[in-house]
Amino acid sequence: MTLVLIGPPASGKSRIGKRVARILGVPFVDTDKLVVEAHGPIPDIFETHGEPHFRSLERAEVARALSTDAVVSFGGGAVLDADTQRDLAGHSVVLLTVQPHAVIARLGNGKRPLVPDIDSWIALYESRRDLYERLADHTVDTTDRPTDVIAAEIADWARAEHRTPRPTRTTRPTEETIR
Numbered sequence: 001m002t003l004v005l006i007g008p009p010a011s012g013k014s015r016i017g018k019r020v021a022r023i024l025g026v027p028f029v030d031t032d033k034l035v036v037e038a039h040g041p042i043p044d045i046f047e048t049h050g051e052p053h054f055r056s057l058e059r060a061e062v063a064r065a066l067s068t069d070a071v072v073s074f075g076g077g078a079v080l081d082a083d084t085q086r087d088l089a090g091h092s093v094v095l096l097t098v099q100p101h102a103v104i105a106r107l108g109n110g111k112r113p114l115v116p117d118i119d120s121w122i123a124l125y126e127s128r129r130d131l132y133e134r135l136a137d138h139t140v141d142t143t144d145r146p147t148d149v150i151a152a153e154i155a156d157w158a159r160a161e162h163r164t165p166r167p168t169r170t171t172r173p174t175e176e177t178i179r
């Protein structure tokens, strides 16, 4: 399966994606991590080459990640790419949301050049909200909730989503076949 986590910065895609992959026993891929491994820190890429260059590096890693069976956590802006939007139609996509009061504590490290503070985070989220919602098959709010609970919920949803359809029943289902 390829399960993709999308959503605004600090919604928990990287942290929760890793846990979901562990629960499901599949590899975990973080597209930002792939970009950093190949090209160095994200703030440096933005500063030296600008956002369009970062987006093209990101798109290449997204395309590679989507060809693997894995849980894939995107960077928040990866969905802006038209080819990526098209590719997502063939995958299970979970949108993580979060309310501003919870984001303030999560923005901490200054590694996100587009969201130096909560006001810029709110503006960025508002500008993308419709897109995120349009691309998502399932939405999970992460505000004030423990990551292990959220990850378990997403893993349950993914299992149900990927369960192969059962053959047509010819007899009345028993308690056991229902389960």
Ligand SMILES: Nc1ncnc2c1ncn2[C@@H]1O[C@H](COP(=O)(O)OP(=O)(O)O)[C@@H](O)[C@H]1O
Residues within 6 Å of the ligand: 007, 008, 009, 010, 011, 012, 013, 014, 015, 016, 073, 106, 107, 142, 143, 144, 145, 146, 147, 150
């Ligand atoms: N449900 C949660 N509750 C509290 N903190 C969280 C939660 N999910 C993520 N975090 C923390 O918020 C920060 C951003 O999470 P991260 O997974 O990097 O988000 P994203 O990849 O969406 O930008 C990290 O410090 C992470 O540990």
Ligand SMILES: O=C(O)C1=C[C@@H](OP(=O)(O)O)[C@@H](O)[C@H](O)C1
Residues within 6 Å of the ligand: 007, 008, 009, 010, 013, 014, 032, 042, 074, 075, 076, 077, 078, 111, 112, 113, 114
């Ligand atoms: O929303 C965005 O445009 C970005 C989100 C970041 O990833 P996270 O969403 O994992 O923080 C990272 O890709 C880059 O700073 C740009």
Ligand SMILES: [Mg+2]
Residues within 6 Å of the ligand: 013, 014, 015, 032, 073, 074, 075
């Ligand atoms: Mg991340």
